[in-house]
Amino acid sequence: MSEYLICNAVPAYKEAPVSIDILKDSTSQVLEAIYSKKAEKNYIILDVEEKDIKSKIETKAKNYPDMDLNIILVDGSFGFVYRNASAILKVIEGEKPIPSSVKENDAVCTVEMLLDSEYKNVYVDGSTKNKGKFSLSKNITPRELLETCGVNGIFKGMYLGYPMGVIIGEGDLENKLELSTDYICIFDETDCILDQLKNISKVYTRETCGRCVFGHEGVTQINMLLSDISQKKGKSSDVALLLGLCGEMKNQVLCGIDATLATTVISAISNFREEIEEHITKKVCKASVCSKFFTYHILVDKCIGCTECQDVCEEDAILGKKKFIHVIDQGECTQCGACLVACDEEAIVKAGPIKPRCPQKPIPCKR
Structure with missing residues (x-):
């Protein structure tokens, strides 16, 4: 008989x-599985918000009067921990x-591990045709997963969340995976890998505890470098700096949480280095997702001079008056997108490296 069994139910x-x-x-079934382990003390770790489930467990647990079961409510806002x-x-x-160690403990398990199902329950999100929960084989290829949930446009990549922590690309679709994450996100051509x-x-x-320098400071530095690149402040050395930093983090951190982020960054750069580096070298976001890399423009052949876009622009970045083709002052525009939503004529477009031809100042409408 083991001393204890801990079942983690925090997502x-x-x-x-x-x-x-x-x-x-x-x-x-969960209580029966716990009882069958015959541990001296049993624990279920539950999010404090799940009081209804706690009550249900306590009611059902009365069927096992000789089982020492403790339900501990915790702050589940940082679930990785x-x-x-x-x-x-x-x-x-x-x-x-x-956390203080990366060592596994056979007496600690998730609810799903406890039941030892042959399938893995996974929530799929992102640019997929079928979002939601799927019951999948624990050993599956990404292509098989895509055949199940689909992709909206052209497949670009897939994020396998914590604790797997990798971003894979087209070249990995046939590689077998051993699913251990509860969350997967699909990317298509409209997604920017840097932004993701x-x-x-x-x-x-919010997951890093700050207990080790390489963990806390490493996560902070990763966030700063990625933010700089997305804000058009990236340097040519930043990608190599990220790789070096993440390599050190994997070897030096006290727990696997921050090391998983390091693995995620390395996998993203390995599979999508060109796309990430283009934000630095060409100042381009091909997916037109990173706001600092695209601009809004008003098309001459569609604008009717209604001033609707002017009314919603909080920065007063749109020049013009009634019956005049409006012009966006790029120096004042903050790329908030309010004008795009307000224009019923579809006269406002978002442009990446290729810009439409527009007048320098308002001119009378042709329509």
Whole structure:
């Protein structure tokens, strides 16, 4: 008989509540699985927001009067931390969930691991035709996954979330994966990998505990470098700097959380280096996602001089008057997109490196 069993039911991602789904639908099976392990003490770690599930578990647990079960409610806003065995052990000791090791512990598991299903439940998001939860084979190729959920446009890449933490491309579609993440995001040609990587990196800022220099400072530096590149402030040395930093992080951090971000950055650069470097060398975002790399323009043959775009522009960046073709002052425009939404004539367009020909100042409408 083992001393303890800890079942982590805190989702790594709020948008992918796999553990919560299982607890809601299979409470009795989860309790039976815990009971079958015959541990002296049993724990379920649950998000403090899931009080209804806690009540349901407590009711069902009455069927196992000789099982020592404790339900611990925690702040689930940083879900990655509870996938670390050393952090979970701190929780049952009444301390803060601060990771201190990368070592696995057989007595710590997720709800899904506890039930030992042959399938992996995964939430798929992004540029996919079918968003939501899928039950997939634990060993699957990305191509098989795409055949299941689809992609909106032309496939560009796929993010396999924590704890896998990789961004793969077209060349990886036939490689077998061992799914361990609850969250997958699909990218098509309308997505910018730099922008997606920046958003992924921001998530880790709330997960890092600050206990080790390479972890906390590494995440901070990654965020700063990615932000600079997306703001047209990138330097030619930034990509190499990211690779060097992430290589050191993988070897030096105290837990696997920050190391996973390092792996994600390295995989993104490995598969999409040209796209990322174009933001620096050519000052171009081909997907027209990074706002500093695109501009808005008013088309001469469609503008009717209605002033609707002027009315919504908080920066007064649109010049013109009634019955005159309006002109956007690029120096004042903040790329907020309000004018694009306001124009019923579809006269305003977003442009990347290729710009439409527009007058320098307002001229009378031809329509």
